[in-house]
Amino acid sequence: MKNNLSIIKKAKNLLNKDECVAIPTETVYGLAGNAYSDKATLKIFKLKKRTKKNPLIVHYNSLQMLKNDCFINIEFSKIYKKFCPGPITFILKLKKDSKISKNVTNNKKTLAVRFPKHPITNKLLKLLKYPLAAPSANISTKVSPVSKDDVKDEFGKKVKLIINGGRSKIGLESTIINLVSKKKILRLGGMERSKINRYFKKNIKYSSSNKNITVPGQSSLHYSPGIPIKLNATKAKANEAFILVKKRKKTLKNYFYLSKTKNLKQAGRNLYKTLRLIKKKNYKKICVEKIPNIGFGEVINDRLERASIK
Ligand code: TXA
Ligand code: MG
Numbered sequence: 001m002k003n004n005l006s007i008i009k010k011a012k013n014l015l016n017k018d019e020c021v022a023i024p025t026e027t028v029y030g031l032a033g034n035a036y037s038d039k040a041t042l043k044i045f046k047l048k049k050r051t052k053k054n055p056l057i058v059h060y061n062s063l064q065m066l067k068n069d070c071f072i073n074i075e076f077s078k079i080y081k082k083f084c085p086g087p088i089t090f091i092l093k094l095k096k097d098s099k100i101s102k103n104v105t106n107n108k109k110t111l112a113v114r115f116p117k118h119p120i121t122n123k124l125l126k127l128l129k130y131p132l133a134a135p136s137a138n139i140s141t142k143v144s145p146v147s148k149d150d151v152k153d154e155f156g157k158k159v160k161l162i163i164n165g166g167r168s169k170i171g172l173e174s175t176i177i178n179l180v181s182k183k184k185i186l187r188l189g190g191m192e193r194s195k196i197n198r199y200f201k202k203n204i205k206y207s208s209s210n211k212n213i214t215v216p217g218q219s220s221l222h223y224s225p226g227i228p229i230k231l232n233a234t235k236a237k238a239n240e241a242f243i244l245v246k247k248r249k250k251t252l253k254n255y256f257y258l259s260k261t262k263n264l265k266q267a268g269r270n271l272y273k274t275l276r277l278i279k280k281k282n283y284k285k286i287c288v289e290k291i292p293n294i295g296f297g298e299v300i301n302d303r304l305e306r307a308s309i310k
Contacts, residue, residue, distance in 0.1 A: 007163055008124050014161055015128065020044055022137045022151045023059075023124065024165025025116040027087045027174050027190045028144040028272070029151050030059070030134030031159065041103035041133050047158060050140040056104045056133040057089050057112040057174070061125035069098040069131070070111055076179065082199055085117035087170050087190025091178040104133045110180050120165045136173060137162075141221050143272050143307075146171045150276060171269035172299050177204065188299045190268075222306040225275040225286070229308035231301075233287035241283040243274060245291055254283070258300075268296040271303065 011021045015033065018040040023032045031047060033040030035058045045052055060066045063080055070092040079090070094100065094111040105111055113131075116122070125132065136144040137151045137159070145151045146168040151159065175189035177196065185193065185206040197203050236242035242255050246262040256274050258267035278286055288304055291297045 004120055004123070007161075008120065008127065011124055011161055011163055012127050015040070015132070018043070019160050020047060022145075022148075022155075022159050022162040023118075023121045023132070023134060024148075024163055024168065025059075025118050025121055025134075026169045027116070027172060028146055028168050029137040029148070029162075029165075030116075030132075031137040031151075031155075032059070032132040032134040034128075034130045035104055035133035036099040036101060036130045038101045038103055041101045044133060044135065045103065047155060048135060048138070048140050050135065052103065053106055054140075055106045055108060055112060056135050057114050058100065058104060059114050059116055059121070059125065059132045059134050061115065061122055061131075065131060066113060069095055069100050070113060071095060079179070079199070080115070083191065084115035085122070086115070087117075087172075087174045088196075089114040089174045089176045089187075089189075091176065091180055091186070093180050099130075101133070110178075112176065114174055118165050120163055124163075141224050143223055143225050143275050144173060146269075146272050150272070153276070167269075167273075169269070171272060172296070172303065188302045190299075192295060193298070194295070221309045223272075223275075223303045224307045224309075225279045227279060227284060227286055229286045229288060229304060231288050231304055231308060232290045234289070236285075236287035239283070240285040240287050241278040241281070243278075243286060243288040245289065245297075262292070264292065264294070264296040264300070267291070268300055271300055275307070 014021050018037050020033045020043050023030050033044045089112050091110050091112050094109050138144050138154045148162050148164040151162045170190040173189045175191040176187040178184045178186055183204050185204050245258050245267050247260040258270045291300050293301055
């Protein structure tokens with residue numbers, strides 16, 4: 001922890017100077033900057049080569065700080081108690097007098113907010129006088145990072161500090177739920193849909209398009225390892241990588257297991273690491289066996305479908 005403290009202080013100093021720092025979270029690593037600063041948030045977009053039309057998620061550590069930026073009612077306080085900190089992002093109504101940089105929201109009247117669960121990042125957030133805007137720490141459209149080395153792969157030395165918080169426990173981005181007007185899931189992710197439905201006592205619809213907001217990250221090519229992907233494959237040639245969710249009796253060099261026992265949570269955790277590894281090994285094509293479309297399987301399929309758009 002002593003070591004962590006000095007890294008956290010270094011991160012704080014950089015962030016206070018409008019620099020970007022990569023932070024660990026339980027979902028994926030984020031590329032963080034002061035959400036109140038135009039300069040810092042602009043740097044995030046530049047580093048990621050991200051279109052400014054795609055708004056950022058802002059990370060908080062206390063409801064108190066969130067109240068400066070968004071309208072909070074009793075219903076939200078209850079949702080917060082149930083799900084936070086955790087792998088879920090809420091779309092809320094932005095307050096007019098909020099200090100959130102316009103770069104973050106692309107001038108929209110809503111804000112995506114999240115309370116991450118990682119001891120180092122939570123400690124850092126506690127020390128700051130502002131929340132952190134943080135998209136996934138990858139070049140736009142590429143695979144999200146789940147470790148310090150992944151972030152290094154993406155940005156090299158362009159990011160001044162990458163905090164090492166170990167491997168992300170969930171390994172998939174947060175679930176995004178719109179709480180403005182009719183409740184809707186905008187992105188499947190680390191918080192199981194079943195848990196959300198149970199809490200609200202109804203099926204919350206999932207739709208990645210929203211008539212008021214275009215969410216480029218949700219619809220076009222995304223999460224891409226830069227190699228063609230074939231889904232629902234039953235076999236692969238020797239020079240193609242074959243991704244499987246359950247260990248085979250006879251295994252080959254080009255077989256990559258997401259899990260040994262068809263454990264879909266574990267498979268989700270291993271997905272992005274596996275895609276990165278396959279790319280590093282220079283395979284020119286990826287075949288993926290059919291993955292059950294339930295629980296985390298649904299999220300894995302969503303990511304693979306987007307990654308396979310040509
Ligand atoms: O797990 C996560 O959510 C990670 C970690 C770092 O927190 N962050 C992440 O951020 O995945 P990013 O930028 O890669 O994805 C954020 C998504 C984008 O697709 C964006 O379009 C959507 O959130 N978003 C942001 N603000 C929004 C808003 N006001 N309404 C609808 N969607 C929004
Ligand atoms: Mg992303």
